[in-house]
Structure formats: structure tokens, C-alpha cells
Amino acid sequence: MHDNPRLAELAARHGVVTEYQDWTGAATRVDEPTLVAVLRALDVDGSTPESIELALADADERPWRRMLPPSLVTREGQSPSFPVHVPHGDAVRVDIVLEDGSVRAAEQLQNWVDPREVDGTFVGRATFQLPGDLPRGWHELRAYVRGAAVPTATATVAVVPQRGGVDRGPIWGLMAQLYQVRSAGSWGVGDLRDASTLAEWGxxxxxxxxxxxxxxAPAPVVPVEPSPYLPVTRRFVDPSIVRIDEVIDAGRMPEHVAARLASLGAAAKAGNALDGIDRDAMWRAKRDALGAIFETDLDDRDRQRAFGEFCExxxxxxxxxxxYCVLAEQYGRDWHAWPDGLREPVTPAVAAFRDANDGRVDFYRWLQWIVDEQLARVQADARASGMRIGIVHDLAVGVHRHGSDAWSLQDVLAGDVSVGAPPDAFNQLGQDWSQPPWRPDRLAEAGYSPFRDMLRAVFRHAGGVRIDHILGLFRLWWIPNGNSAGQxxxxxxxxxxxxGVLLLEAERAGARVIGEDLGVVEAGTRRTLADRGVSGTSIVWWERDADDRPMDPGEYREACLAAVTTHDLPPTAGxxxxxxxxxRERLGLLTRSADEEREAERESIDRVLARLEELGMLDPGASVDDRVVALHRFVAMSAANAFGVAVADLARDRRSVNQPGTSDEYPNWSIPLAGSDGAPMSLEELVSSPFAAALAAASTRVRGAVTPAVDETGAGDVPG
Structure with a gap:
């Protein structure tokens, strides 16, 4: 029992967990100041015994103050009941307006509930039931009191699939950090043409x-945030990934604009030789280039019409x-520091600013249209090349607290807290991701529309979507400002x-859903995801059987994306x-001596390699390259329905792109693709690499996928 049981009860009423199991399995109790701070972020005062009692009373009465529930999400074929609150004695009718405009009636059930006095008024509760044959989609509840002609209250109803689909059998694919993959045509950073080239090769x-x-998208100002997992928005896309010379036809380009682009491109392409990603130089060049193209593009009437349709x-x-982008250009990326009147999206000051800068606002809207067009082209190229899925996009767990979504969606995001993760075996100090979390109560009140709109954007040009930290759909680790990551x-x-919302939008897009479910996982979560048709993630180093031995391929769960490595680890050779x-030793991130850490990690790695030797898949004393190929064959043999090969492994790279728990201490997300010698490797070099072809051929052969269009003679041997 918690030391303060009434505070614990209040926390539980608002979904705040007071005790959890840490990564070792030990029960860990949340301290009282942390509970109070997390409740405060939910607008609940638990600071004193008196405030706790008032808050508990409010939690009891709050549902009675609402005529309809905030929203209803139900699976297809189910008939859930729901309460409707009206002044005691008043008659009420409830209709469901379907997405197609047709109307159905909700049935009132015979379920007497005693009325309650709330805020000086007697309130009655009627119980209604949704029909069990409602079609999948987004509908609306409408309640009419005393025969009113217009609804007295409305609420969103989402009817969702029982489980996800798009199961296309055992598949394998590539996993890439796009910014790393630079070609001769890149402006210092990998772009969407490079993505198409990589997809076609794959x-x-x-x-x-x-x-x-x-x-x-990151903020449109320098220094550009390098982390793709710390954007300013999850709905809109980074415009810097466009290929400049594919924005409009060369024949429509005025000579002076073409000359300007050639000059900017030549300077930016020099960055391809650097052993580092210079996003600031790239963005300055591309922003200038796109600005030069902007007005020329919209001179065309058909283009104007298409742009208008996109904006609508x-x-x-x-x-x-x-x-937000234009405000950030003038006042900086952190909206908290903007002048009074601009810190909320709907104010007279913001409206006046927008009117005064309408051309620049249109420029940033146009950028989103341009990148949307190129994203569509990449997916079309991937499918036309023979991929059954095509592009799988990655959805970050959250957004930067200073960014666009945090500004425009502040009514559904929690302030004074950030999302992270408690300590685990690989990140023993915990993680603080500096991102404001969704407020579960406000999301429901908004009918999940912010979540839905974000998902629609990510799914639009995707054959699948990977949900980073999908455990966040169940629970998130909230860290009050000023606390350490573990507090x-x-x-x-x-x-x-x-x-349900995720699966509905995935179904509408015809896309597959993969969840990253690594780390500390609550019991039953993975089973729930599998039952709903959502694949998990398995990494060879962390897959253990009941006796803590490396798991054999046949023991892997079917519903997962299996891989040898992840972006939070070095490439396999490293x-x-x-x-x-x-x-981690160099950065001071170890919680035990370096010798102890090395010994433990070497023992863990050797256990996996020993199992490969037992299976006859690896010779003792094999080279690092041989081990990399054998590990990929091992995981490719697994029961997992999807298998991923990191592009960094194709390149024989060794350097980590990210070290969790660091910011400026390490150049996270700013390391280009490199070969085994550590020198930057271009996309042209990658796709002509014998090792890359051999590793891909081995994956294809084991997975039983489409016969590759390459000579597999000697593909089992690893080129030097």
C-alpha cells in the first residue's frame, strides 16, 4: 500500500500508476512529490489532504456534468452501452449520424440509475446502446433533449476493425537512415530521389x-535539430528531403533561376565528401533554392489548382x-519566448501576423505540397520496382516542446512534463526525450482527431508504418520538469x-503496422498487439528463451519485424x-566498470555466436564479415513475418548513428554512411558493393522471397 492511500486513489482515478516493475522485475513505488507533479500536469491538485478530497469528489461528479461521453471507440460488430446525462425527468433521444450522412437511432435500455445532485441540479442518467451493425468509420452521436430540433450535445464515434490486415507473408526489406545515404545528386544529405534509388536496388x-x-519536419531555422525523433511536428514533413531538380520541369525554369540553382547545388554537393552531415548548410541552400522556384511553379494554372486542392x-x-514556421523565422523556434499574443494559435495577434505575412505562409504551405508530391513518387517507384509493401514510414513517439505541434495542439498536450523511459539494461540512467505527452483526457474530448489527422498524414504514401515506442499507446513515462529521467x-x-484509431486509419490506407515494443514491457501488452494484428520488434541480441539462452529462429514470435540491429546500437560489425x-565508456554512461561491461557484453555476444556454430552456420574463428552474414541468415530463418536488414550493415559500417542518453556529447544523427574503412560511402558505391549484394542475396534466399535479379554465384561467400 502507498504511504498516502488517498493520493494513490486520486492518481489511479486519473490513470497515474503509483507502482511499477523496473527492468530487473523489482517493484518500484513512485514517490509522493512526483505523483503530485504528474497530477498537476493533468490539472488535478493533489498537493494537500483537502485538495485531494476535493479532487476525488470532482472525479466522481465530472461524468455527470457531461450529457454524452467525450467520445466512443468501438470495434466493428460490438454494441456498447453508454450513459447520457440530462436534467432529471427530461426526455432524450440519441441518433448516430454516419460518415455517409445517413442516420441511425441508438436504443435506450431499461437500466434505472438513481439521479444525483450535481452543482445544485438533479441530473438523471439514461443508458443507450449503439447498434452492432454500424459500418467502420468516423460517425457522430447527437443527443436531443425535450424534442429539440437541434442537438443539445454531440460526440465522436469511431467504429474500428477487430484487427489489422495486410499480411503478405514472410517478407524482408531494408532499414535506412535516409540522411546518411548520399548520392552524387544529393545536396549534402540523403533525399527522396536517393530513397527511390535505394528502394529500386532493394x-x-x-x-x-x-x-x-x-x-x-524540424523547425525551419538553424541550427537544424538533427534528431528525426525530436521534430516540431509529426503531421508535416521535412521539406529539406526534396530533390531540388525534380520540383518542376526544367523547361519551365527561367534561366536566372536555373543559374541560381546550379550555383547553390554545386556548393551544397561539396558536402557529400564531408565525414559529417551539415544540415545547416544544406537547409540554407535548399531554402534559397526552393524560394527561387516558388513563384515560378505557381505561375502555371494547373499547378495553382492542384496546390489549392492540397491546401483545402x-x-x-x-x-x-x-x-509557426514564419513566426519561428522571426522570433525563434521556441514559442514560449514569443511576444504576448503569439503564444497561442488562435488570437487576434496571430491572425494579424498571418495576414501581414501571407506570402511567406503560402511558401511554407507550398513546401509541404512539394514534399508530398515527391513522397507519393517514392512509394510509386518502390511498388513499380516490385516491392510488395514499398516504403515503411517511422512515426516518432512525440514532438519537441518548443515546436509547431506543441504550439498549435497545446490544448491536448500536457505541460510541465516530458516523455521518456525509466532505467533499463541498456540505458541505466533512464531517458528524457524532452517531448510533451498527449493528455489522455483531452484526446478523448477531441474525439481523437489530432491523433487521427497525424496518422492519416503518415499513412498517406506508405505501405506500412513503424510506430516508435508503441507501448506509448498503453502508457507513457511522464517526467516532471526538474526531475531526473528516473523520477x-x-x-x-x-x-x-x-x-482502434490506429487500425482504422491503417486499414483505410491499406498499410501494415509495426510496433517498436522493446524495453520495459508491461505483461500482456505484446499479446494484445499481436491479437490486434500489430507486429512487434525483435532484435537478435535480446531474444532469450525461458532458460535465458539465445532464442533459436523457430522460437521467434511470428508477429514481428526481426532484425540483427537497431538505430540505437552500432551497425553489426561495430x-x-x-x-x-x-x-559509452568514453561518454561516461556506464554504471559499472568498463572491464565488467566488456566482459558481460562479450559473453552475451559469444553465446549467440556459439549457437550459430552449433547450428553449422558459422565456423570458429570466422571473420567479422562472415559473422555479420551468418547473423543475418540466422534471423532471416526465424518465424518472424518480416525481417529487416540495416543499410549500414550492407555498407559494413561500424559507427553508431545515435547514442541514447546524450545530446551534444556525441554527433547523434549526423554521421554519414561509411564503409569498413570509416570513409564516407556514396549511394553509388553502396549499390555496386559485392558485399551488399551478397548480404541481400542471402536474405532473399532464406526468406523465400522474389528471386533477385543478380548473379548469386558464390553469394554465400563474403567478398573481402
């Missing part, structure tokens, strides 16, 4: 998907994002609703050489 070698890092489809969300508390979400231990 398809030619039997791959069915290309998983890319999150492509969400994206609505106020796009206007808000574009407005937080889990807050629960309505996972049934969140998963991992085998303990590059991750050396890096």
Missing part, C-alpha cells in the same frame, strides 16, 4: 520494403504549421481507443567489436 535484390527514419485537404492544420510515473492511455561499450 527490389531488384528481392526486398519488399524500405523502412525509413522519421521524416517529420490539409485545412487549418497546415495553416497553423506554416504560420517519473507511468500514465495510462485508453489503449483500446488508441489502437557491435561485434564492442564499439558500443567503448563509446
Amino acid at each position: 527490389a531488384g535484390h528481392g526486398a519488399d520494403f524500405l523502412l525509413l527514419n522519421p521524416l517529420h 485537404r490539409e485545412g487549418e492544420g497546415l495553416v497553423d504549421f506554416a504560420t 517519473g510515473a507511468y500514465v495510462r492511455y485508453d489503449a483500446e481507443a488508441m489502437l 557491435y561485434l567489436e564492442l564499439a558500443h561499450v567503448e563509446l
Whole structure:
């Protein structure tokens, strides 16, 4: 029992978990100051015994103050009941207006509930039931009191699939950090033409998907945030990934604009030779180039019409994002520091600013249209090349607290807390991701529309979507401002609703859903995801059987994306050489001696390699390259329905792109693709690499995928 049981009860009423199991399995109790701070972020005062009692009373009465529930998310074929609150004695009728405009009636059930006095008024509760044959989609409840002609209250109803679909059998594909993959035509950073080239090469070698890092937009100012997992928005896309010379036809380009682009491009392409990603130089060049193209593009009447249709489809969300971008150019990326009147999206000052800068706002709306066109082209190229899935986009777990979504969606995001993760075996100090979490209560009140709109954007040009930290649909680790990463508390979400909305939008897009479910996982979560048709993630180093032995391929769960490595580890060659231990030692991230860490990691790696030797898949004393190929064959043999090969492994790279728990201490997300010698490797070099072809061929052969269009003679041997 908690030391303060009434505070614990209040926390539980609001979904705040007071005790959890840590990564060792030990029960850990959340301290009282942390509970109070997390409740405060939910607008609940638990600071004194008196405030706790008032808050508990409010929690009891709050549902009675609402005529209809905030929203209803139900699976197809179910008939849930729901309460309707009206002044005691008043008659009420409830209709469901379907997405197609037709109307159905909700049935009132015979279920007497005593009326209650709330705020000086007697309130009655009627119980209604949804029909069990409502079609999948987004509908609306409408309640009419005393025969009113217009609804007295409305609420969103989402009818969602029982489970996800798009199961296309055992597949394999590539996993890439797009910014790393630079070609001769790149402006210092990998772009969407490079993505198409990589997808076409992968398809030619039997791959069915290309998983890319999150492509969400950062703030449009320098220094550019390098982390794709810390964007300013998850709905809109980073415009810097466009290929400049594919924005408009060369024949429509005025000579002076073409000359300007050639000059900017030549300078930017020099960055391809650098052993580092210079996003600031790239963005300055591309922003200038895109600005030069902007007016020329919209001189064409057909282009004007298509742009207008895009803007109409994206609505106020796009206007808000574009407005944020222009405000950030003038006042900086952190909206908290903007002048009075500009810190909320709907104010007279913001409207006046938008009117005064309408051309620049249109420029940022146009950028989103341009990148949307190129994203569509990449997916079309991938599918036309023979991929069964095509592009799999990655959805980050959250957004930067200073960014566009945090500004425009502040009514549904929690302030004074950030999302992270408690300590685990690999991140023993915990993690603080500096991102404001969704407020579960406000999401429900908004009918999950912010979540839905974000998902629609990510799914639009995707054959699949990977959900980073999908456990966040069940619970998130909230860290009050000023606390360390380990001083937080889990807050629960309505996972049934969140998963339902996710599956509905995935179904409409015809896309597959993959969840990253690594780390500390609550009992039953993975089973729930599998039952709903959501694949998990398995990494060879962390897969253990009941006796803590490396798991054999046939023991892997079917519903998962299996891989040898992840972006939070070095590429496989580096991992085998303990590059991750050396890096964490250098950065002071170890919680035990370096010798102890090396010994433990070497023992863990050797256990996996020993199992490969027992299976006859690896010779003792094999080279690092041989081990890399054998590990990929081992995982490719697994029961997992999807298998991913990191592009960094194709390149024989060794360097980590990210070290969790660091910011400026390590150049996270700013390391280009390199070969085994550490020198930058171009996309042209990668796709002509014998080792890359051999590793892809081995994956294709084991997975039983499409026969690759390459000579497999000697593909089992590893080129030097």
C-alpha cells in the first residue's frame, strides 16, 4: 500500500500508476512529490489532504456534468452501452449520424440509475446502446433533449476493425537512415530521389520494403535539430528531403533561376565528401533554392489548382504549421519566448501576423505540397520496382516542446512534463526525450482527431508504418520538469481507443503496422498487439528463451519485424567489436566498470555466436564479415513475418548513428554512411558493393522471397 492511500486513489482515478516493475522485475513505488507533479500536469491538485478530497469528489461528479461521453471507440460488430446525462425527468433521444450522412437511432435500455445532485441540479442518467451493425468509420452521436430540433450535445464515434490486415507473408526489406545515404545528386544529405534509388536496388535484390527514419519536419531555422525523433511536428514533413531538380520541369525554369540553382547545388554537393552531415548548410541552400522556384511553379494554372486542392485537404492544420514556421523565422523556434499574443494559435495577434505575412505562409504551405508530391513518387517507384509493401514510414513517439505541434495542439498536450523511459539494461540512467505527452483526457474530448489527422498524414504514401515506442499507446513515462529521467510515473492511455484509431486509419490506407515494443514491457501488452494484428520488434541480441539462452529462429514470435540491429546500437560489425561499450565508456554512461561491461557484453555476444556454430552456420574463428552474414541468415530463418536488414550493415559500417542518453556529447544523427574503412560511402558505391549484394542475396534466399535479379554465384561467400 502507498504511504498516502488517498493520493494513490486520486492518481489511479486519473490513470497515474503509483507502482511499477523496473527492468530487473523489482517493484518500484513512485514517490509522493512526483505523483503530485504528474497530477498537476493533468490539472488535478493533489498537493494537500483537502485538495485531494476535493479532487476525488470532482472525479466522481465530472461524468455527470457531461450529457454524452467525450467520445466512443468501438470495434466493428460490438454494441456498447453508454450513459447520457440530462436534467432529471427530461426526455432524450440519441441518433448516430454516419460518415455517409445517413442516420441511425441508438436504443435506450431499461437500466434505472438513481439521479444525483450535481452543482445544485438533479441530473438523471439514461443508458443507450449503439447498434452492432454500424459500418467502420468516423460517425457522430447527437443527443436531443425535450424534442429539440437541434442537438443539445454531440460526440465522436469511431467504429474500428477487430484487427489489422495486410499480411503478405514472410517478407524482408531494408532499414535506412535516409540522411546518411548520399548520392552524387544529393545536396549534402540523403533525399527522396536517393530513397527511390535505394528502394529500386532493394527490389531488384528481392526486398519488399524500405523502412525509413522519421521524416517529420524540424523547425525551419538553424541550427537544424538533427534528431528525426525530436521534430516540431509529426503531421508535416521535412521539406529539406526534396530533390531540388525534380520540383518542376526544367523547361519551365527561367534561366536566372536555373543559374541560381546550379550555383547553390554545386556548393551544397561539396558536402557529400564531408565525414559529417551539415544540415545547416544544406537547409540554407535548399531554402534559397526552393524560394527561387516558388513563384515560378505557381505561375502555371494547373499547378495553382492542384496546390489549392492540397491546401483545402490539409485545412487549418497546415495553416497553423506554416504560420509557426514564419513566426519561428522571426522570433525563434521556441514559442514560449514569443511576444504576448503569439503564444497561442488562435488570437487576434496571430491572425494579424498571418495576414501581414501571407506570402511567406503560402511558401511554407507550398513546401509541404512539394514534399508530398515527391513522397507519393517514392512509394510509386518502390511498388513499380516490385516491392510488395514499398516504403515503411517511422512515426516518432512525440514532438519537441518548443515546436509547431506543441504550439498549435497545446490544448491536448500536457505541460510541465516530458516523455521518456525509466532505467533499463541498456540505458541505466533512464531517458528524457524532452517531448510533451498527449493528455489522455483531452484526446478523448477531441474525439481523437489530432491523433487521427497525424496518422492519416503518415499513412498517406506508405505501405506500412513503424510506430516508435508503441507501448506509448498503453502508457507513457511522464517526467516532471526538474526531475531526473528516473523520477517519473507511468500514465495510462485508453489503449483500446488508441489502437482502434490506429487500425482504422491503417486499414483505410491499406498499410501494415509495426510496433517498436522493446524495453520495459508491461505483461500482456505484446499479446494484445499481436491479437490486434500489430507486429512487434525483435532484435537478435535480446531474444532469450525461458532458460535465458539465445532464442533459436523457430522460437521467434511470428508477429514481428526481426532484425540483427537497431538505430540505437552500432551497425553489426561495430557491435561485434564492442564499439558500443567503448563509446559509452568514453561518454561516461556506464554504471559499472568498463572491464565488467566488456566482459558481460562479450559473453552475451559469444553465446549467440556459439549457437550459430552449433547450428553449422558459422565456423570458429570466422571473420567479422562472415559473422555479420551468418547473423543475418540466422534471423532471416526465424518465424518472424518480416525481417529487416540495416543499410549500414550492407555498407559494413561500424559507427553508431545515435547514442541514447546524450545530446551534444556525441554527433547523434549526423554521421554519414561509411564503409569498413570509416570513409564516407556514396549511394553509388553502396549499390555496386559485392558485399551488399551478397548480404541481400542471402536474405532473399532464406526468406523465400522474389528471386533477385543478380548473379548469386558464390553469394554465400563474403567478398573481402
